[in-house]
Amino acid sequence: MIQQVEQPLIEIHDLTVTYHRKPVLWGIDFTLPKGIIAGIMGPNGAGKSTLIKAMMGLVPVGSGYVKLFGEDLKEVRAKVSYVPQKESVDWDFPASALDVVLMGRYGKLKWFQRPRKADRDVAMDCLKKVGMEAFANRQISQLSGGQQQRVFIARSLAQDADLYLMDEPFAGVDIATETAIVELLKEMTSEGKTVVVVHHDLQSAENYFDWLVLMNLRLVASGPIKEVMTKELLQETYGGKLNILTTVTDLLNKQDFPIREK
Amino acid sequence: MDAFWIILTGILVVASSSILGCFLVLRKMTMVGDAISHAVLPGIVLAYLFSGERNSVLMIIGAAGIGLLTTFLIEFFHKKGNVQEDASIGITFTSFFALGVILISYFAENVDLDQDCVLYGEIAYVSLDPLLIGNIEYGPKAIWLLSFVFLMVLAVIIPGYRSLSLTTFDPNYAQAIGISVTLWHYVLMSLVSLTTVASFESVGAILVVAFLTVPAATAYLLTEKLKNMILLSILFGVLASVLGYFLADYSNGSIAGAMATASGILFGIVFLGKRLYNRYHRLTAVSQN
Numbered sequence: 001m002i003q004q005v006e007q008p009l010i011e012i013h014d015l016t017v018t019y020h021r022k023p024v025l026w027g028i029d030f031t032l033p034k035g036i037i038a039g040i041m042g043p044n045g046a047g048k049s050t051l052i053k054a055m056m057g058l059v060p061v062g063s064g065y066v067k068l069f070g071e072d073l074k075e076v077r078a079k080v081s082y083v084p085q086k087e088s089v090d091w092d093f094p095a096s097a098l099d100v101v102l103m104g105r106y107g108k109l110k111w112f113q114r115p116r117k118a119d120r121d122v123a124m125d126c127l128k129k130v131g132m133e134a135f136a137n138r139q140i141s142q143l144s145g146g147q148q149q150r151v152f153i154a155r156s157l158a159q160d161a162d163l164y165l166m167d168e169p170f171a172g173v174d175i176a177t178e179t180a181i182v183e184l185l186k187e188m189t190s191e192g193k194t195v196v197v198v199h200h201d202l203q204s205a206e207n208y209f210d211w212l213v214l215m216n217l218r219l220v221a222s223g224p225i226k227e228v229m230t231k232e233l234l235q236e237t238y239g240g241k242l243n244i245l246t247t248v249t250d251l252l253n254k255q256d257f258p259i260r261e262k
Numbered sequence: 263m264d265a266f267w268i269i270l271t272g273i274l275v276v277a278s279s280s281i282l283g284c285f286l287v288l289r290k291m292t293m294v295g296d297a298i299s300h301a302v303l304p305g306i307v308l309a310y311l312f313s314g315e316r317n318s319v320l321m322i323i324g325a326a327g328i329g330l331l332t333t334f335l336i337e338f339f340h341k342k343g344n345v346q347e348d349a350s351i352g353i354t355f356t357s358f359f360a361l362g363v364i365l366i367s368y369f370a371e372n373v374d375l376d377q378d379c380v381l382y383g384e385i386a387y388v389s390l391d392p393l394l395i396g397n398i399e400y401g402p403k404a405i406w407l408l409s410f411v412f413l414m415v416l417a418v419i420i421p422g423y424r425s426l427s428l429t430t431f432d433p434n435y436a437q438a439i440g441i442s443v444t445l446w447h448y449v450l451m452s453l454v455s456l457t458t459v460a461s462f463e464s465v466g467a468i469l470v471v472a473f474l475t476v477p478a479a480t481a482y483l484l485t486e487k488l489k490n491m492i493l494l495s496i497l498f499g500v501l502a503s504v505l506g507y508f509l510a511d512y513s514n515g516s517i518a519g520a521m522a523t524a525s526g527i528l529f530g531i532v533f534l535g536k537r538l539y540n541r542y543h544r545l546t547a548v549s550q551n
């Protein structure tokens with residue numbers, strides 16, 4: 001099931017990426033509309049991070065192309081924000097939480113400009129949004145894993161972009177904070193922003209996302225979540241593993257309850 | 263007066279190298295600094311052969327060029343050839359250094375450079391080679407050269423501070439917001455090459471590595487802010503060169519060696535002091551409960 005959209009915000013055409021001649025993304029082809037929260041799901045090693053990196057121009061693309069806002073990334077960089085997987089950096093770096101969030105403002109500054117008071121205010125405000133204002137001056141190695149993740153989300157928010165690409169932003173984040181951040185993201189989409197989130201939890205996916213992309217090396221499905229969250233497609237994505245099957249059955253059962261229909 | 267010039271030389275060397283050292287330490291690249299400092303040798307010898315004098319502009323450019331080539335080759339073997347990074351560093355700089363040693367021994371009559379000077383420098387003699395314009399002496403050449411390099415370092419690091427720190431902390435994100443990671447990598451490496459070459463005559467190829475690494479590592483133990491780390495590392499570097507001078511004066515030993523030793527001692531003191539401080543705090547915390 002691959003549903004293409006008219007006037008897409010993200011257009012990925014026949015994208016192939018290889019590491020050392022081994023393909024990790026193969027002929028990925030889908031489009032996403034504006035103003036939604038989309039989930040990207042698939043098993044470990046499915047190529048989700050690689051897909052996001054390819055969209056951000058961080059890995060060389062073998063064939064195909066990515067268009068954001070109908071243009072190449074370099075034309076629209078200022079409108080795109082990226083949250084890398086937390087493990088990709090060394091948290092022993094001498095910086096405070098506020099310093100890291102301020103980095104979200106660097107894209108708006110010339111390389112020699114210093115951040116202004118206004119930038120600091122935005123950064124502080126974004127720390128508040130993820131409930132981390134009390135830790136603004138804490139050195140980042142002295143934050144818990146979930147708190148570090150929240151600092152990354154805050155940095156991305158500080159960019160004030162129109163499109164957010166987030167690689168597992170909720171890894172290790174407690175459920176209360178996660179729910180609060182999802183509410184925030186939903187609010188942002190109602191203002192016309194678009195959010196793409198790599199996610200692992202099938203249970204919460206249904207409540208969080210409007211759109212779902214399922215992948216495993218190849219694209220399995222892309223469409224409104226109600227249509228994509230089916231037993232067959234999930235099985236095709238994750239293989240016929242037993243625990244997955246029971247989860248899927250649970251989910252499908254839940255969907256039958258009229259109370260969950262809006 | 264000699265003492266003044268020697269200490270000033272030491273201070274200029276450590277000031278540039280501790281600033282750059284902070285970024286090398288945080289990028290886990292101090293061994294690349296080591297590699298550059300050795301690999302520039304053939305560049306220095308060749309430039310010396312062509313120009314017939316030390317501290318010439320040609321020498322700086324030639325050696326800095328080889329420094330850049332070294333970093334490029336290290337990356338190339340590592341990324342394209344699938345060689346481990348440390349092995350790639352080992353292969354590259356030893357080859358260049360060996361080439362330099364061969365050149366020195368081969369052209370021994372024409373080159374007024376010996377292995378000792380290459381390894382340990384001759385800071386004691388900086389004032390013997392003054393800058394002459396017409397008939398007037400304007401202080402040691404090395405001082406002018408090192409001051410120029412120091413100003414270059416400041417002229418790049420101060421405006422480039424944010425780009426350098428972001429490409430150090432999170433290169434993926436830096437790239438994503440349009441800051442070129444490769445560009446800043448090579449900017450940093452050019453500065454390291456320049457500093458190494460300029461410091462080479464006074465402190466030699468081995469000791470400049472100490473100044474690239476030790477003050478920065480000492481400062482890292484004490485602070486949680488990059489800016490303070492840089493300022494502290496300069497402070498430790500300056501302290502080490504002053505202490506080192508008097509240590510050498512007292513013991514009648516190698517000045518550059520004593521400066522490096524002093525920075526090692528400062529590191530040891532800070533390291534132990536920090537451990538004792540932590541232990542004391544843990545004990546008081548326990549006894550309060």
Ligand SMILES: Nc1ncnc2c1ncn2[C@@H]1O[C@H](COP(=O)(O)OP(=O)(O)OP(=O)(O)O)[C@@H](O)[C@H]1O
Pocket residue numbers: 019020024042043044045046047048049050051
């Ligand atoms: N730098 C790299 N060099 C070589 N292979 C890589 C590299 N990065 C990822 N891979 C391979 O590419 C494939 C996809 O990796 P990717 O990180 O995109 O998966 P993922 O879907 O994000 O997984 P996870 O859920 O574990 O985060 C994996 O098989 C991985 O082994």
Ligand SMILES: [Mg+2]
Pocket residue numbers: 048049050085167
């Ligand atoms: Mg991943």
